Amino acid sequence: MKFTRRKLAVAALASAGLGARSMQAPAPTPPEDPNAAAKEQGNKNSETLAKFDLPMSTEPAFQFKP
Amino acid sequence: MPDFTDDIFFATIPELNAKLKAKEFSAVELVRAFARRLEELGPRYNALALPLTAAAIRRAHEVDKELKRDRHRGPLQGIPFGAKDLLSRAGQPTTWGARPYAAQVFDYDATVLQKLDKTGAVLIGKLAMIELAGGGGYHTAAASMFGPGLNPWDRTRWSGGSSSGSGSAVAAGLVPFAIGSETSGSILTPAAFCGITGLRPTYGLVSRHGAMALSWTMDKLGPMCRSAEDCGLVLEVIAGGDAKDPGSAHKSFYYTPQYSRQPKTLRIGYAPVDFTERAEPSARPAFEQALAAIRETGAQLVETKLPDLPYGVLTSTIIVAEACSVFEPLISSGKVDQLADPKQIAGLKAGLEISAKDYLKAMRIRTLVQQKIRRMFGEVDLLLAPSRFGPAPKVSEPLDQLSPEPATPKDPGMSALIPAGNLAGIPALSLPCGFAGNLPVAIQLVGSAFSENMLLAMGKEFQTRTDWHRKRPKM
Numbered sequence: 001m002k003f004t005r006r007k008l009a010v011a012a013l014a015s016a017g018l019g020a021r022s023m024q025a026p027a028p029t030p031p032e033d034p035n036a037a038a039k040e041q042g043n044k045n046s047e048t049l050a051k052f053d054l055p056m057s058t059e060p061a062f063q064f065k066p
Numbered sequence: 067m068p069d070f071t072d073d074i075f076f077a078t079i080p081e082l083n084a085k086l087k088a089k090e091f092s093a094v095e096l097v098r099a100f101a102r103r104l105e106e107l108g109p110r111y112n113a114l115a116l117p118l119t120a121a122a123i124r125r126a127h128e129v130d131k132e133l134k135r136d137r138h139r140g141p142l143q144g145i146p147f148g149a150k151d152l153l154s155r156a157g158q159p160t161t162w163g164a165r166p167y168a169a170q171v172f173d174y175d176a177t178v179l180q181k182l183d184k185t186g187a188v189l190i191g192k193l194a195m196i197e198l199a200g201g202g203g204y205h206t207a208a209a210s211m212f213g214p215g216l217n218p219w220d221r222t223r224w225s226g227g228s229s230s231g232s233g234s235a236v237a238a239g240l241v242p243f244a245i246g247s248e249t250s251g252s253i254l255t256p257a258a259f260c261g262i263t264g265l266r267p268t269y270g271l272v273s274r275h276g277a278m279a280l281s282w283t284m285d286k287l288g289p290m291c292r293s294a295e296d297c298g299l300v301l302e303v304i305a306g307g308d309a310k311d312p313g314s315a316h317k318s319f320y321y322t323p324q325y326s327r328q329p330k331t332l333r334i335g336y337a338p339v340d341f342t343e344r345a346e347p348s349a350r351p352a353f354e355q356a357l358a359a360i361r362e363t364g365a366q367l368v369e370t371k372l373p374d375l376p377y378g379v380l381t382s383t384i385i386v387a388e389a390c391s392v393f394e395p396l397i398s399s400g401k402v403d404q405l406a407d408p409k410q411i412a413g414l415k416a417g418l419e420i421s422a423k424d425y426l427k428a429m430r431i432r433t434l435v436q437q438k439i440r441r442m443f444g445e446v447d448l449l450l451a452p453s454r455f456g457p458a459p460k461v462s463e464p465l466d467q468l469s470p471e472p473a474t475p476k477d478p479g480m481s482a483l484i485p486a487g488n489l490a491g492i493p494a495l496s497l498p499c500g501f502a503g504n505l506p507v508a509i510q511l512v513g514s515a516f517s518e519n520m521l522l523a524m525g526k527e528f529q530t531r532t533d534w535h536r537k538r539p540k541m
Contacts, residue, residue: 034205034408034409034411034412034413035412035415035416037409037412038202038203038409038412038413038415038416038417039416039419041382041416042416042417042419042420044379045379045382045383045424046421046424048376048379049376049379049383049424049427049428049431050427052376052427052431054427054430054431054434058430058431058433058434059430059433060426060429060430060432060433061283061429061430061432061433061435061436062283062429
């Protein structure tokens with residue numbers, strides 16, 4: 001994979017919490033464009049997850065014992 | 067050849083078993099009759115993926131020889147069944163409902179099929195499904211290489227997904243029972259829309275070896291039948307530990323409803339809003355009657371609601387992230403474009419971009435889901451809600467609006483019980499409870515992990531007081 005200066009800058013901003021996606025906020029997607037709609041849904045999910053506060057001690061449910 | 071009437075095609079497993087034992091017909095005759103019906107009527111509902119008639123008749127001959135020697139293997143011996151086409155049968159195509167896998171053949175049997183073979187049940191066909199069990203999300207009922215699943219109660223309506231063929235084949239009397247799979251709603255939804263009884267077992271209770279992986283941490287296999295009792299009989303056979311399934315709970319299941327707690331000792335949590343404002347108006351009378359029937363059992367209904375958590379976002383993130391890892395070669399190769407549903411294609415492509423950060427966050431919040439739901443079962447024994455809030459939608463309608471958005475409603479009640487239950491890995495039973503117009507609607511009972519006997523006992527009690535599970539569509 002080649003890293004351009006632009007890609008590195010975006011990655012640095014993202015890791016600093018500024019969010020590459022919010023820098024390039026997509027315009028509202030027309031429903032007839034499923035690719036754009038899927039990406040927008042992914043972004044919305046990501047935002048919802050980011051807003052959710054968790055105790056640091058909470059581990060992922062990998063040891064899955066219902 | 068005996069005269070096989072609808073009374074046979076819509077009989078329960080114990081009824082068929084009794085007739086086999088009484089030699090009213092042989093296993094070969096029974097299998098031949100169901101196989102012919104499946105081949106003739108299955109395409110009418112886009113339910114049939116692959117007939118396995120010749121192999122089934124050979125197997126039925128062996129069963130008859132065993133019965134002649136009084137070698138009894140249990141109530142499923144000689145009973146025909148169908149399996150969702152994500153279960154591998156050695157040497158036969160296993161398409162996963164998706165065109166890119168149309169020619170796929172495995173050289174081994176799925177564990178559930180091995181177990182059913184061993185008990186003498188006879189696989190007569192593979193049943194249609196939503197492509198890749200709908201892992202990327204899908205927009206229409208036609209998201210399948212077999213075409214849209216059509217509902218036997220009204221062929222302009224959807225049979226539900228992703229176990230579409232399993233739902234419609236049981237409802238139309240083409241098989242006495244079927245095996246379906248659920249990652250988030252794929253057994254409960256077609257069971258509800260088709261008016262049959264479906265059980266989603268606890269995660270890990272039934273081996274998934276030989277089944278298509280969609281989401282390793284969410285996938286379950288389960289029975290779709292005519293009654294709660296039938297579900298119990300099938301589950302007893304297919305449950306059990308399996309070293310070939312890394313998610314196996316290594317537990318067995320014995321169907322013993324007689325030892326389960328009496329309904330009058332049970333506390334059942336429900337949200338009234340689910341049965342009133344949230345339910346479609348046409349379905350409300352049926353749901354009210356279902357609540358009344360549950361009350362008549364003596365069970366105590368108590369108001370409750372799910373913990374406020376983003377269930378929809380969690381299931382979407384986890385399922386799509388895992389599915390995109392499973393299907394990375396399909397997506398990267400571009401063959402994903404051969405799928406039928408543009409939303410599914412787009413969802414899988416976009417899913418490759420889900421970050422580790424988001425997946426891990428979702429899995430960490432899932433830990434809270436499990437903890438909080440486990441705590442709920444300290445207050446109640448079972449949860450009760452409509453399986454779906456209305457009847458099957460039209461085949462021509464977009465499906466995106468089927469589920470209410472669980473993250474933002476004013477009074478969510480238990481509208482997110484399907485994703486919540488799947489995230490928690492707990493069992494659920496869908497029971498037909500009446501009609502909205504000419505279409506079936508259903509309630510779901512949800513229990514704590516490995517409480518299948520309690521669920522099935524309550525389901526059986528409900529079905530002794532109602533006859534909705536006995537209704538047949540006009541063919």
